[in-house]
Amino acid sequence: MTVGIPNAPTALDPSTEGSLVGRIVFANMCLSLYGINSQMAVVPSLASALPTVSDGGLLYTIHLRKGVKFNDGTPLTAQAVQTSLERDKTLPTSARAANLKLVSSVSVVNSTTVQLHLSAPDAPLTSILAARSGIVMSPTALAREGANFFEDPVCVGPFAFQARPSLDEVILTRSHYYFGGTPHIQTLIFQAITDPATCYSDLLSGAISVAGPGCLAPNDYSLLTKNSSYTTSQLTSNGYEGITINVSNGNGWQKPAAAANNPLATHPLLREALALSLNRQTINSVAYQNSNVVGCGPISPASVFYTKLSCPATNITEAKKLVQESGVPTPINLTLVVPTGTVNVQQGEIEATQAQAAGFNITVQPTEFTSALANAQAGNYQLFDIGWSGRVDPDQNTSPFYTQGSAFDYTGQGPNSIMNPLAQAKSTTNIATRKALYYSAEKAMLQYNGIIYLFHLTNQIAYPKSVVGVSFTPDGLLHLGSAGLTAS
Amino acid sequence: MRGYLLRRLGISLLTLVIASMVVFIGVRAVPGSPATALTGNTNFSPAALAAITREYGLAKPLPVQYLDWVGQVLTGHLGASPVTGMPVTTEIGNAFPITFELTVLTMLIALLLGIPTGILAAIRRGRTADYTSNALALFGLSIPSFWFAIMLILLLSVHFAFLPASGFVSFSVDPAQNLAHMLMPAFVLGTGVAAVLMRQTRSGLLETMRADYVRTARAKGLSEWVVVLKHALRNSLVTVATVIGLQFGILLSGVAVTEEVFGLPGIGQLTINSVFQRDYPTIQAVALLTAALVIIINLLMDFVYMVLSPKVRLAGEPG
Numbered sequence: 001m002t003v004g005i006p007n008a009p010t011a012l013d014p015s016t017e018g019s020l021v022g023r024i025v026f027a028n029m030c031l032s033l034y035g036i037n038s039q040m041a042v043v044p045s046l047a048s049a050l051p052t053v054s055d056g057g058l059l060y061t062i063h064l065r066k067g068v069k070f071n072d073g074t075p076l077t078a079q080a081v082q083t084s085l086e087r088d089k090t091l092p093t094s095a096r097a098a099n100l101k102l103v104s105s106v107s108v109v110n111s112t113t114v115q116l117h118l119s120a121p122d123a124p125l126t127s128i129l130a131a132r133s134g135i136v137m138s139p140t141a142l143a144r145e146g147a148n149f150f151e152d153p154v155c156v157g158p159f160a161f162q163a164r165p166s167l168d169e170v171i172l173t174r175s176h177y178y179f180g181g182t183p184h185i186q187t188l189i190f191q192a193i194t195d196p197a198t199c200y201s202d203l204l205s206g207a208i209s210v211a212g213p214g215c216l217a218p219n220d221y222s223l224l225t226k227n228s229s230y231t232t233s234q235l236t237s238n239g240y241e242g243i244t245i246n247v248s249n250g251n252g253w254q255k256p257a258a259a260a261n262n263p264l265a266t267h268p269l270l271r272e273a274l275a276l277s278l279n280r281q282t283i284n285s286v287a288y289q290n291s292n293v294v295g296c297g298p299i300s301p302a303s304v305f306y307t308k309l310s311c312p313a314t315n316i317t318e319a320k321k322l323v324q325e326s327g328v329p330t331p332i333n334l335t336l337v338v339p340t341g342t343v344n345v346q347q348g349e350i351e352a353t354q355a356q357a358a359g360f361n362i363t364v365q366p367t368e369f370t371s372a373l374a375n376a377q378a379g380n381y382q383l384f385d386i387g388w389s390g391r392v393d394p395d396q397n398t399s400p401f402y403t404q405g406s407a408f409d410y411t412g413q414g415p416n417s418i419m420n421p422l423a424q425a426k427s428t429t430n431i432a433t434r435k436a437l438y439y440s441a442e443k444a445m446l447q448y449n450g451i452i453y454l455f456h457l458t459n460q461i462a463y464p465k466s467v468v469g470v471s472f473t474p475d476g477l478l479h480l481g482s483a484g485l486t487a488s
Numbered sequence: 489m490r491g492y493l494l495r496r497l498g499i500s501l502l503t504l505v506i507a508s509m510v511v512f513i514g515v516r517a518v519p520g521s522p523a524t525a526l527t528g529n530t531n532f533s534p535a536a537l538a539a540i541t542r543e544y545g546l547a548k549p550l551p552v553q554y555l556d557w558v559g560q561v562l563t564g565h566l567g568a569s570p571v572t573g574m575p576v577t578t579e580i581g582n583a584f585p586i587t588f589e590l591t592v593l594t595m596l597i598a599l600l601l602g603i604p605t606g607i608l609a610a611i612r613r614g615r616t617a618d619y620t621s622n623a624l625a626l627f628g629l630s631i632p633s634f635w636f637a638i639m640l641i642l643l644l645s646v647h648f649a650f651l652p653a654s655g656f657v658s659f660s661v662d663p664a665q666n667l668a669h670m671l672m673p674a675f676v677l678g679t680g681v682a683a684v685l686m687r688q689t690r691s692g693l694l695e696t697m698r699a700d701y702v703r704t705a706r707a708k709g710l711s712e713w714v715v716v717l718k719h720a721l722r723n724s725l726v727t728v729a730t731v732i733g734l735q736f737g738i739l740l741s742g743v744a745v746t747e748e749v750f751g752l753p754g755i756g757q758l759t760i761n762s763v764f765q766r767d768y769p770t771i772q773a774v775a776l777l778t779a780a781l782v783i784i785i786n787l788l789m790d791f792v793y794m795v796l797s798p799k800v801r802l803a804g805e806p807g
Contacts, residue, residue: 002655008761010526011573018530092539095530150573166582166656166753167572167761191655191751198654198749201638205645205653207751254534370766373528374520389529400531407527407537 001185001467001483002207004199006214008167008192011150014135015088018095020389020476023132024212025190027477029071029172030155032134033062033081034126036392036475040238040302042130046076046156048112050126057121057429062129064112069177070138071160078114082106084137085116096133099396121427123434124393131391158183158481168192184469184484196220203230209467209485213459213476218289218343221460231467234460235474236293236302238390238397242453243278243336243351245271248412249379249404257404257413262382263328270332271449273322277358278351279314280454287346292455297442298388298397300456302474304431305394307439309446319358330359336383337376339369348385376410384410387457392475394438395426401451411450418444496790500783504776508561511775512554515768521546522570525765544570544768557772567769571762576773579758584777586656587747587754590677591739593670595732597678598685603728605682606689611716613694621686628683637676637749644672654751673750677743681735688731692724699723726796733789740785741778 009022014030035045044050046068052061068076085106088096102122107115118125128134141154153161158180159172170190174183191208193199196217202208203216203224216224224230247265250258264270280294293301296311323330338348345366352362362383367375376384388408390397399422400406402414413419418441425437445451459476466486471479522544523537532540541547544567545556560567566576609621645653651672657665696702697720705719706712744756755774762770 008571010571010765013573016573018526018528018532020529093536093543095526095532095536097536098531098533101533148573164572164574166758167579168751168753168757193654193751195748197638198751201641201646202654202751205641205649207645207653207655368764369528370520370525370764371518374524377524377527378519396531405534406531407534408531 001187001209001480001485002189002191003210003212003478003480004193004202004208004215005190005212006192006194006196006199009170009190012153012161012164012170013150014084014132014137014153014155015091015094015096016150017132020214021190021192021212023476024478025170025172026132026135026155026157028188028480029157029159029161030135030137030153031157032130032132033064033136034130034134036127036130036473036477038473040304040392040474042126042392045130046134046136051116051129053429057123057427058118060116060118060125061109062114062116064114065179066112068156068179070136070140070154070156071175071177072138072140072154073177074138074140074154076136076156077111078108079111080139081114081136082108083139083142084135085133087137087142088133099128099131099133121429123426123429124395127391127393128396159185159188162187178481180481183481185480188480203462203464206464210461210463210470210478210480212461212478216460216462218287218291218460221291221462222289224462228465230462230464231470232460232462233470233472234291234458235472235476236300237457237459237474237476238300238303238392239388239457239476240295240298240300240390240397240453241292241347241385241387241455241457242451243274244376244384244386244401244410244451245274245449246376246379246381246384246411247271247450249376249410250412252378253405253407253409260379260382260412262334263326263332264334264382267326267328268449269322269326270328271452272447273319273326273358274355274360275449275452276312276315276319276322277355277360278452278454279354280311282354283347283350284455286350287343288455291458291460293458294455296446296453298401298445298451298453299394299438299442300390300397302456303392303394305435305438307435307442309439309442312446314354316357323359331356331361332359333361333363334382335363335365336385337365337367337372337381338385339372340366344385351385377407379412381410386410389457389476394434395422398422398438398441399426402445414450415444415448418448496787500787503783504779507779508558508772508776509554511772511779512557513550515763515766515771516550518763518766520766522766522768525571525767540570546768557769561773561776566773569762569767569770571765571767571770576769579770580755580773580777583753583755583758586752587740587743587756589659589666590670590673590743590747590752590754591736593674594677594681594739595736597674598681598735599732600682601678602682602685603689606686606728607693607716607721609686609690610693610697611712618690621690625683625686628679628686631679633676633680633743634745634749636679637673637746640672640676641749654749656752669750669752673746673752677739677746681739684731684735685728688728689724692727693720696720696724722796726793729789729792729796733785733792737778737782737785740781 005021033047037043048063104119105117138154158178160175162171162173172188199215200220203211225232246260248257250260297309338344348364400408404413421437421441425434469482523540605621609618641653644650659666705715747754747756
């Protein structure tokens with residue numbers, strides 16, 4: 001079975017891997033302590049139950065499933081969990097260290113129980129352990145491979161790593177050690193296909209069995225929904241798409257906040273006017289065939305922390321009035337950076353056209369993604385159309401985007417009206433309390449307009465009817481341990 | 489002759505050094521670094537980003553980085569990719585045979601299509617065969633390869649299920665499947681190259697056919713085919729050989745779009761991915777390799793000229 005994915009994963013080391021598609025590959029060969037179910041709830045995976053939180057949120061006790069083996073036959077033990085978590089925390093190039101910052105130490109209680117000692121309460125921790133930070137690596141393979149673990153990664157999962165013959169191809173083979181039973185599929189191949197048109201023709205010709213999230217263009221997906229030979233599925237992600245405005249990232253993300261050289265940075269009224277000039281429904285309809293869910297905050301309707309926000313409707317009259325009140329002469333010239341790609345450019349052009357009615361003259365500048373990212377981090381931009389794939393816990397979809405010093409913070413340091421509720425929500429485990437705090441933060445974001453949220457992205461997959469047993473979760477991951485091909 | 493060769497080798501080495509410097513500085517002039525590319529989807533801590541920057545020697549001054557890299561190249565170690573962690577030599581070792589095979593098959597198709605139709609068009613000048621060959625050449629030159637590729641996939645893979653749409657199977661694993669996967673991409677590229685070859689062969693041959701020695705051959709009563717194939721064609725192939733050499737170099741440096749459409753993990757795809765990910769060691773190695781290949785091919789073509797044309801051979805000999 002070959003699965004088309006939109007990019008190639010980076011080195012397949014759970015401690016350092018940083019790509020979205022890497023998560024899809026790991027979901028089939030490297031299970032975490034916890035997982036996400038179809039209702040977006042955190043559920044036990046390698047752990048036997050959700051963690052017991054005690055000592056005012058400073059101690060997490062995790063019990064492991066018994067009789068579980070890694071794909072090299074090594075038993076899963078508490079020591080193995082300790083080794084993996086400590087590697088995640090201490091490896092200099094770790095992509096997980098920031099997420100595990102509040103875990104001060106890991107101790108082994110017995111062979112199936114491990115305890116995490118925290119320096120401060122960290123409500124998102126359980127969901128963090130449901131992602132790459134919770135992957136447990138085989139201590140035998142770690143001892144053998146060391147820093148080269150990515151060359152032959154061994155974890156617990158329905159499939160075991162077999163080979164990576166090229167950057168674009170990862171080959172897995174079914175595991176006979178998997179506690180959930182041996183998969184039907186003998187060989188599972190993840191193939192990077194960066195061109196959506198190629199992904200579509202590959203699916204039609206049978207070159208790939210499943211078009212994974214992000215592989216197909218929205219219009220091709222729309223065609224497949226009308227084709228009775230294919231199964232299509234779309235789920236609202238935790239991510240979002242929005243326009244980030246450079247407000248106080250004048251000197252770059254690693255330097256203290258400074259006002260940006262940009263009329264929107266110094267005139268909050270103009271940011272509000274820009275937000276009021278946009279018609280989210282039109283952008284979603286024209287560029288995305290209505291495949292996304294419009295919204296004006298970072299928390300997705302798919303999340304248990306979602307509270308419906310009252311989004312201001314498009315109001316050109318009010319937008320013009322605000323522009324006039326700001327005293328800035330029109331037209332207000334701005335540059336909007338959009339990542340290259342047909343749909344991205346379409347989105348930018350629609351936004352520019354809509355904003356023109358309020359007095360903004362926006363030049364759309366398609367830019368290769370890494371260049372755009374570098375300029376945004378350095379504060380060399382005015383407006384940036386950028387999305388976020390989303391994480392299960394809302395903290396990871398909010399705090400890093402308003403905290404100066406975070407690589408994701410392109411707008412600059414957020415005001416206290418946003419940061420205070422976010423900080424409180426991070427240290428509170430009660431879901432109702434957190435939900436109320438995030439609602440409060442979202443309302444403040446709506447007033448601040450550092451990021452103008454447009455909609456929540458939808459993950460779409462498609463496969464022929466002959467493929468069965470595909471599990472697709474709202475975190476955008478495909479689980480193929482139970483997948484198979486019917487005789488037809 | 490020896491002086492000529494030494495001069496050519498010296499120029500080639502200088503070209504290689506200049507090319508390596510241009511690529512080295514060029515990739516670093518583009519905004520972003522390997523560390524930036526990694527932050528697209530993961531919130532690395534500043535400490536981790538600094539560690540990545542240090543690990544790949546990117547914190548050192550530019551001249552030091554360049555000299556480090558030259559030292560690595562001279563010892564055959566091209567470093568590791570910050571994206572995949574794999575040694576660059578392994579990545580290129582995986583990708584290059586695919587591109588090489590695609591290039592050879594493409595040139596084979598181009599030669600088989602381009603040279604005979606070029607000859608036919610020249611000796612049937614102004615007739616149906618000439619017009620048909622020119623029309624086909626125009627088609628080959630003007631149709632974008634990605635569009636042609638998608639049309640062929642829709643026809644041969646989706647509609648008739650005759651050839652696989654994409655992917656690669658190594659020749660050592662399954663020769664038949666390997667050829668099945670390579671046929672369409674080689675044909676797509678081959679038709680474009682064939683069009684150029686056809687036009688060059690036609691114009692070269694028409695020019696040679698007007699030469700005095702060809703008139704003499706005809707006057708001797710030789711048949712038209714003997715005149716064309718034995719006397720005229722060889723001289724007219726000098727310009728065709730130049731085109732073949734240039735096209736070979738272009739194809740070996742990776743045909744990114746065609747490789748992408750057909751899912752072939754060759755040099756073109758490796759280059760594009762490396763540029764997007766700011767994988768400096770891989771970009772530099774690929775650029776150096778392709779520059780070296782183009783230079784070697786040009787040198788080889790110089791020898792081919794000498795074999796094909798007595799005039800070139802004589803000019804190369806000491807006076």
